Amino acid sequence: VPSPRSPGALYPETKILSRNFGLDRAWTLEVARSRGAWRSFEKALRTMTPAQLTDEVKRSRLRGRGGAGFPTGVKWGFVPKDSPKPKHVVVNADESEPGTFKDRWLMEWDPHLVLEGAALAAWAVGASRIWIYVRGEYPLSIARLEGAIEEARRAGFLGDGILGTPFSCEAFVHPGAGAYICGEETGMLESLEGKRGHPRIKPPFPAVEGAFGCPTVINNVETLAHVPWIVEHGGAAFAAQGLAPDPKNPRAVGSAGTKLMGVSGSVRRPGVWEFEFGITVRELVEGYAQGALPGRRIKAVIPGGLSMPVLTEAELDLPMGFDELAAAGSGLGTACAIVMDDACDMVEASENIAHFFADESCGQCTPCREGCHWLEKIYRKINEGRGEPADLELLESLFPSIEGRTICALADAAVWPLRSILRKFRAEFEAKVAAAAPALVGGERG
């Protein structure tokens, strides 16, 4: 339950993941340890069995922070206990979602927190290797993580026989090379293995057959950064924060704990803050990000990255929570909102979105490879004043041939914002089609 506050006051920030942001030399082991780093790891290693640790994370109701929101403890529980193969933890640090830069803050300011979380995951599943797959465009994150690994190894938190126990684990940083699709967990595994980042067809699932054919847990940076706090304070304390699950739905998990949330786009103060779940989209974009640029009004917000259905200004009082946004037909995604103001042409925005997904499609599945580009071409046609009324119907009829028809969710991620924009801002599309110059309509018919 969100903390009570006085009317008009901003929704309170919390400082759990972000407690070291902005501190002098926060990324060094010395400062990090003075702030409690690696204490939870030592506690878990000495006092908790892997099963107890997994249970504690299950109890916390921690959900994946990469966008899909899968319960983390459940995911760890999928790793077979009896497999003779080595096991791997892969940290998804390929933060490529447009408008999203929360993991970057964690890696740059608090790499030891990320590493400690990953080491805890390794202990929980019995992994001997941690691979941190970092977006190639994040050189500082890469440097900070590499520095942290070196320090942690020297301090005995990584390596052979960690802290005098029989547990051994090494960590490595693997920089990506610029493909969005490598943030998809199985595309990431392929890339990590030195292959093309083509998402894998499932089953087998990574928990059984992941990196290098071995059982693998893949978690987002922020997800793992939560684990030390859960070990220190207990899963129940974590679960007590944020939004409780809907009691009417026995399968609901709710949105427990805190979350790094970001805002970019047409706002006065873009940034990243940490809140307990429950802050509304409006409090985030108008309160913390201080609203639209001078003279502008907010027109639309995509609440989490680019891959979620858009919210109109009238929908901004929804709380930032997994279930709450899903119920409203959108989604939390990465919880890094993209704000569009009244100067933003939604047809142009759509063309831009379609271009992004078309360009980033790995090319593997027909509906995504061909469909996303076809969408882009139609949006460009409308945008360039060559559109016809039939194009809007064509767009609508193409979405179902793309969504849910592919190996991974990239095609869905393309369809969701585009379809919601077309539906919620259809008048802008119709106006553009109506204003099309008759001589240009159609055009380059092929």
Next chain:
Amino acid sequence: MTRITIDGRPVECRPGQTVIAAAKENGIGIPNYCWHPGLSIAGNCRICMVEVEGNKKPQIACKLLPTEGMSVLTQSALAKEAQRGTMEMLLVNHPLDCPICDQAGECILQDFAFAVGQGASRSTTEKTHGPKNVPFGSKIVYDSERCIKCTRCVRFTDEVTKTGELAMGNRSDHEIVVMTAKGEFTTGYAMNVIDLCPVGALTSRDFRFKSRLWFMDFTPSVCTSCARGCNVTIGARQGKFLRMAPRENPEVNRWWMCDAGRLDYAFVNSPTRLAQPMARDESGSWRETTWDDALDRAIALLASASRDATGRAGVLADGNATLEEMRLLQRMASRLGGAARFAARVGSDADGFLIVNEKGANAKGAERLGLERQRAPAPAAVLLIERDANLPASWREATGALVVFAADAAHLPSSARVAFPFGTWAERDGLLVNADGFVQEIARSPDAGPEGIVPALEILEDLIAGIDPAYEPAGRAGVLDEIRSLPAFAGARFPAERTAGAEAVR
């Protein structure tokens, strides 16, 4: 066994068998591109989507493992719409250049577009363009615009030959197949990707632009380039052998054949093919004659040959001769007072996959019949030669043969007095025993080779009857009955009696 229903029909699936494989085994058509029984499952083309009752999302049948009682619908509104949607995507950037595409007529993009696609395109925007006429080595040409990126060819070089010459390059809708190294394939099996390619993206430099499919005749047969006997389909038109491609046989060659065998047909189209019986006139020069005249002359020559003491009483057969031909040559040799032998080349290129060193396509059959393998040049009264490779010129000359069955006029030894045209393997019916002992059938392509060649079996029987008036010709069926009854063939599986076309042993 897992029992499921497909479109209401009960189907039993073996453990591990996917729904698409079970459906195909039961004659239920589900469109497919990336799926191929000889390759791993890629699941990328998305055309094989079916409805599983109780599931709102269509599933790809190629990756769908059956569960007891599962009800699969291939014709439901959901399945059909999913297939239509994917087909529309497959065609939106496809050049639709069927009128100039070699694949037209055997293209499953055409077939399934007709089956599950829509009549007209809804695209009003420019198609995406990509590289065309890209050489992949010297034998294969790639057209990225026709390519549907199913990755069958890439998986072939990864999984079957494990040589990895092909890979997917670029991303999104400019994704293309690329060669990983400049120059030539290292595998000798690269041309299989042409057959694997479901569309006209990979074409054969050797075959392309030669003929429309519908003008050609297709005959199931067996490659005779080595004793593996890969099952093939011969494509021919108007006396020209135009191509061959592998035909599935799980026991012999699975779906594949080597490039060397595939391209080993120039001798069939040789400009010096013997089409008419020939005899030497008084001056010693060859002239064409009638079949009857040639027979009379040959009988007279053989009658005297059996009496002379030159050691030419024997008969020498090409190791590519059929069981039936070899059996008749044995009969003839016994009447000439000599032995029937065979000759065949032995190479050194066996690769542990398909190619074997034994080049006599019927060497095993010859040995089972009791023909001795000739290991050095030696005399013979009758020579039967299909191809130069098994019987080089020095061996032919050494026979001093008077009567010769030859496919090519260039192969006649100087001693020959009468020459009968001999059909190549593409023009004869008969049985061969491959290196592993499988009895397989070659069949006459109605469109390959010169017209009017009388089958050697008939001529051989006429010759034997000419030498031995007591001989009663029994025809091919009679010869086959005799072969079947031989102890060496006890337990052998013979192809079913042929009605039309050949059937290899499965």
